Amino acid sequence: MSCTEIVTALYFGGLLNHDPANPGWEERDRFVMSKGHGCPAQYAAMAGSGYFEESLLLTLRKLGSPLEGHPNVRKLPGIEASTGSLGQGLSIGLGMALAARLDGKGWKTWVLLGDGEIDEGQVWEAALAAAKFGTSNLIAIVDANTAQQTGYTRDVLNTEPKAEKWTAFGWTTQEVDGHDLDALLAALRRAASASDGHPQAIIARTLKGKGVSFVEKEYGYHGKPLTADESRRALEELGWK
Amino acid sequence: MEIGKTLNLPVGKATRLAFGETLRELGAEDPNLVVVDADLNNSTRTDLFLKDFPDRFFNVGIAESNMVGVAAGLASAGKKPWISSFATFMMSNAYDQLRMSVAFPGCNVKVVGSHCGISIGEDGPSQMGIEDLGLACSLPGFVVVAPCDEASTRLATRALHAHDGPGYLRTGRPNAPIIYGEGVTWEFGKATTLKEGDDLTVIASGLMVGAALEAAAVLAADGISVRVLDVHTFKPFDEATVIRAAQETGGLVVVEEHLAQGGLGSIVAMTVSRHHPVPIRFVNLGDQFAESATPGELLDKYGLSYREVVDAARELL
Structure with a gap:
């Protein structure tokens, strides 16, 4: 849930240039959900955009469903990369950005990373290489939701100060409240229009389980479904009618 | 003793060099062929492609995992990437990426492991690819080829490039005895x-x-x-x-x-x-x-x- 506003801004804020009726359109922007476990938010946005019927959302993780537990490019049109082994999406995104440049195309590549995910060394290999190649058409968004599998990121492996790190690695970096939709949209637009010869990073400060008080407070909800009672309370808090 | 000596088999080029020369030819034939390198191009011999096609060559530094991912991204956008390293680094260092970013989505990435086996010699065991074929064969959907000499390596390289899907090519460091002379045919997928x-x-x-x-x-x-x-x-x-x-x-x-x-x-x-x-x-x-x-x-x-x-x-x- 921490990345809900980020995904909403991309899919419904006029940023991700895509055509749900034609998922293979060559000029489309590419969106890579590198933090593959965040795919339910993407599936919801895809349903809302018209990639598939909303009823399909209820087949999530069920036998035969194209909505697998982590994104599978071979199952669901509109998914750009199979992810789920953390740390790999930024490299894939860099390859896409280089392909666009080789072909002289204007489409962008957006990669959404988790703040636990950036523990992975491959992310920093990709960050260095993107800076070397000066891919302004590559935008990395770090969903800095403060928590990962077994604890708070500051305790498990402290990757702060994040903005300074990405800047030091050669990226143009912005830091933004990832739940403030207007601020997010402004940051994403700035990144999308950049042509400064640097890849673009956005550190989005978020909270895991944002909007649900008892989840926000407890990292133990990582990847754990809510009980029926918890779901009812959560929907009440979110104002779902 | 060197392999082939008792038969006086003529010694040909190393298979890594035959691969590199063929890759350069393919580069001229196919504008979608791109190469990603983890800073070993003058060993794996993709340096020959680099000389002719620097705009389609990406050296990502000594970072095999990233090399694989970048190739996967290039492939998913329609390019035909070749990547290479020493066989042991290619497979053992970047195996998760080969599995997750290439094999699972079925990306059209060609992977080359050079310096296979113990015949690399003095560099020693850390550099010897002795497990690469077992690992390559354990990647679902990969085709896997280990040619023996110069002529067959050229044909293997071309066959792999023509194949739409992931593939692994094993090449060696030393000059290799010539096995495929006049009149011997070599066919991909056929012993x-x-x-x-x-x-x-x-x-x-x-x-x-x-x-x-x-x-x-x-x-x-x-x-x-x-x-x-x-x-x-x-x-x-x-x-x-x-x-x-x-x-x-x-x-x-x-x-x-x-x-x-x-x-x-x-x-x-x-x-x-x-x-x-x-x-x-x-x-x-x-x-x-x-x-x-x-x-x-x-x-x-x-x-x-x-x-x-x-x-x-x-x-x-």
Whole structure:
């Protein structure tokens, strides 16, 4: 849930240039959900955009469903990369950005990373290489939701100060409240229009389980479904009618 | 002793060089061919492509994992990337990326592992790719090829480029004896019968094909008729030719420059045990690392020469 506003801004804020009726359109922007476990938010946005019927959302993780537990490019049109082994999406995104440049195309590549995910060394290999190649058409968004599998990121492996790190690695970096939709949209637009010869990073400060008080407070909800009672309370808090 | 010496087999180019030269030719033919490198291009010989096509060449530094991911991204946007490193770094350092970013989505990425086996010599065990084929074969959807000489490596490189999907090519460091001369055909996915024979079959790949031919000559002097197969394509595996060899010759010796686990021996044993079980002997590196020395010294010490093939054959007869 921490990345809900980020995904909403991309899919419904006029940023991700895509055509749900034609998922293979060559000029489309590419969106890579590198933090593959965040795919339910993407599936919801895809349903809302018209990639598939909303009823399909209820087949999530069920036998035969194209909505697998982590994104599978071979199952669901509109998914750009199979992810789920953390740390790999930024490299894939860099390859896409280089392909666009080789072909002289204007489409962008957006990669959404988790703040636990950036523990992975491959992310920093990709960050260095993107800076070397000066891919302004590559935008990395770090969903800095403060928590990962077994604890708070500051305790498990402290990757702060994040903005300074990405800047030091050669990226143009912005830091933004990832739940403030207007601020997010402004940051994403700035990144999308950049042509400064640097890849673009956005550190989005978020909270895991944002909007649900008892989840926000407890990292133990990582990847754990809510009980029926918890779901009812959560929907009440979110104002779902 | 060097492989092929007892037969005075002419020495050709290293398979890594034959690959590099062919990649450069393919670069001129296909504008979608791109190369990603982890700073070993002058060893794996993608430097030849770099000279002609610097705009389509991306050196990402000593970062194999990122190299694989970048190639996957290029492939998913329609490019035809080739990546390379020493076989052991290519497979062992970046295996998760090969599995997750290439095999699982089925990306059209061609992966080259050079410096295979122990015949790299003095650089020592840290640089020796002795497990790469087992690992490559464990990537669902990959095709896997381990050619033995210059001419067959050129054909293998072209076959892989024409194949739409992930693939692995194994190349070696030393100059390799020429096996494919005039009149011998090589076909992707088909084991080559280099020599007909009725008493037993020696099945080999890579540099060990030369040793197999040497062993066949020694045994012929004793009146033993040995069939020799070059099984260069591991996936898809030419079961029919191997099963026919089992049926017609009644015994197999499998020789390869690889660990016992997961190599050609495993595939041959699995194949014949289902279709036509016959006694098999295995000549390989076993379950150990080698050491630093000249290639010839290492092949002798670790039992990868025609002598071990002859001994194994005599056991069978």
